[in-house]
Amino acid sequence: MTTELLNHVLRQGDRALVLSHRLAQWITHAPSLEEDMALANISLDLLGQTRHLYTYAGELEGEGNDEDYFAYWRDAAAFRNPLLVEQPNGDFAVTIARQVFHDHAALLYWESMTESADVTLGALAARARNETAFHLQHSTGWLVRLGDGTDESHRRAQAGVDALWPYTSELLDADDEGELRSSGLIGKPIETAWHEAVADTLLNAGLHAPIDAEQCAGGIHGVHSEHLEPLLHEMQHLARAHPGASW
Amino acid sequence: MSTSFPHWEVFVRARRGIDHQHAGSVHAPDGETALRAARDLFTRRQEGVSLWVVPSSEIVASDPADDDAFFEPAADKAYRFPTSYELPPEVDQM
Numbered sequence: 001m002t003t004e005l006l007n008h009v010l011r012q013g014d015r016a017l018v019l020s021h022r023l024a025q026w027i028t029h030a031p032s033l034e035e036d037m038a039l040a041n042i043s044l045d046l047l048g049q050t051r052h053l054y055t056y057a058g059e060l061e062g063e064g065n066d067e068d069y070f071a072y073w074r075d076a077a078a079f080r081n082p083l084l085v086e087q088p089n090g091d092f093a094v095t096i097a098r099q100v101f102h103d104h105a106a107l108l109y110w111e112s113m114t115e116s117a118d119v120t121l122g123a124l125a126a127r128a129r130n131e132t133a134f135h136l137q138h139s140t141g142w143l144v145r146l147g148d149g150t151d152e153s154h155r156r157a158q159a160g161v162d163a164l165w166p167y168t169s170e171l172l173d174a175d176d177e178g179e180l181r182s183s184g185l186i187g188k189p190i191e192t193a194w195h196e197a198v199a200d201t202l203l204n205a206g207l208h209a210p211i212d213a214e215q216c217a218g219g220i221h222g223v224h225s226e227h228l229e230p231l232l233h234e235m236q237h238l239a240r241a242h243p244g245a246s247w
Numbered sequence: 248m249s250t251s252f253p254h255w256e257v258f259v260r261a262r263r264g265i266d267h268q269h270a271g272s273v274h275a276p277d278g279e280t281a282l283r284a285a286r287d288l289f290t291r292r293q294e295g296v297s298l299w300v301v302p303s304s305e306i307v308a309s310d311p312a313d314d315d316a317f318f319e320p321a322a323d324k325a326y327r328f329p330t331s332y333e334l335p336p337e338v339d340q341m
Contacts (some may be wrong), residue, residue, distance in 0.1 A: 032252065034273050034284035039286050138283055145276065 003116070004180050006060040007080065010070070011174070011220050012109075013053030014081035017071060018228070019102060020046035021235050022089055031092055031193065037140055039215035042099075045131040051125050072239035076228045083219040086228040090160065091151065093146050095159030099139035104197045105171040105190060107132045112187025121185070140201045147205025152204065162210045168198075171218040254303035255281035257288075258293040267299050275300075 028038040064136035089095045110132055113125035143247035144242060146157040173181075180186045202208055208235040218224065239245075252274040258267035264319035270289045272296060281300040309317055 009257065032274055034275060034288070037287045041291065134283075135287075140278060141283065145280070 001179065001185075002060055002185065004177065005185055006057055007052050008174075008177060008180055008186060009057045009121070011080040011082075011116060013057060013070065014079045014084055015102075016046040016053065016080045016233065017050040019081070019085040021045070021052060021231055022085065022087075022098075025089055026095065027162055035092075035189060037185075039095075042138065046134065049128050049131070051126065056124075060070060062219050065191050068239065070204050072236045076224050076232055077222045079219075079224065079228060079232070080171040081219050081228075082167065083216055083225055084164060084171055086141070086225060086231060087164060087167060088218065088227055090163070091156055092142075093156035094163060095163050096142045096146060097157065098134065100201055101142045101164060101168050101171060101198065103136040103139045104194055104201070105168075106135050107158050108190035109187070112190060115184075117184035123205050132217040140204075141160040143207070144205045145215060147202075149206040154232050157205065158207050162213070163215045165210050165215045170220060174220055252276050253298040254279075256306060257281075257284070257285040258299040258301070259289050260297035261294060262296055267297065270294075272303060273300070278302075306334050 020043045022044070023039045026039045027036060027043075030039055050071070051067050057070055058065045058067065084098060087094075087098060092095070107129065110125045110129040113121055114129060115123040116125065127151040143157060146153040148154070149157075172194055173189040177186060199209070216225075219228075252328055253276070254272050254276055255278070256272050257270045259270040260267045270285075273284040273288060275284050278300055285298050285300055289295065290337055
């Protein structure tokens with residue numbers, strides 16, 4: 001069971017870290033100074049969640065690995081994040097569509113985890129839920145404004161939804177975590193609630209999910225798209241060039 | 248983009264019982280977005296318990312050219328200042 005829980009915690013930590021890094025890539029490139037701050041704040045919240053999750057992963061693993069090990073010293077195949085969060089930022093509308101899909105799933109996940117039988121995850125969930133609720137306000141607020149805005153912003157928002165929809169099923173309940181769920185360590189399934197919530201957001205934005213898009217998955221099993229390795233290279237090269245450095 | 252978004256003045260209440268104070272301004276397309284931007288910029292370090300945003304264009308301000316007419320007359324009206332009263336010692340400071 002510890003192995004399953006460790007795997008679950010790494011999936012969540014890797015999801016948060018990779019998305020945190022993607023959002024950090026917006027810094028100084030966002031459409032406005034205010035948006036630069038907003039994306040950076042969300043990125044930092046996700047990084048904070050990552051640190052708790054990785055530290056806990058180190059405890060579960062019991063081999064003396066700390067948060068830095070999990071962030072800097074594993075290669076792409078060891079990462080367990082869903083494919084969605086490693087997808088490139090694209091334009092602002094693509095990033096916002098990615099956030100909407102992610103934030104709905106993350107909020108439902110953390111809400112369900114406040115009931116977890118695992119004390120550490122339950123405590124983290126109480127905090128992460130509040131952070132995520134604000135992230136969701138940010139992303140859905142923008143998607144509605146873009147989708148319901150000008151012809152150009154609508155076109156871009158729909159393009160973002162279309163491009164990222166194939167990566168959404170993997171955000172939802174992993175089918176190899178049934179034992180964790182039945183033992184109460186992870187919360188109730190989120191798939192139905194996610195589809196309702198996302199449909200509601202898309203409706204408000206005047207957008208629609210693509211009808212016959214095939215779903216891609218694999219990230220949570222370590223099978224990634226070509227986009228993860230360059231991201232990790234950028235994120236890890238300093239730590240690997242100067243092992244053990246501190247400042 | 249920010250150049251085309253209107254300006255919003257941000258007021259933060261630091262804690263319950265004291266007034267909202269002007270903290271700065273943000274650019275945003277609408278009030279809700281302005282509130283979220285204000286939260287990120289002005290209350291991330293527990294600086295506040297309540298936020299107001301007001302369109303800058305709605306603020307009616309005094310004209311610096313009128314400074315003399317508006318503010319100067321106050322200076323030579325000593326009777327508007329309670330300087331001639333002696334404070335009872337119990338009051339100590341006021």
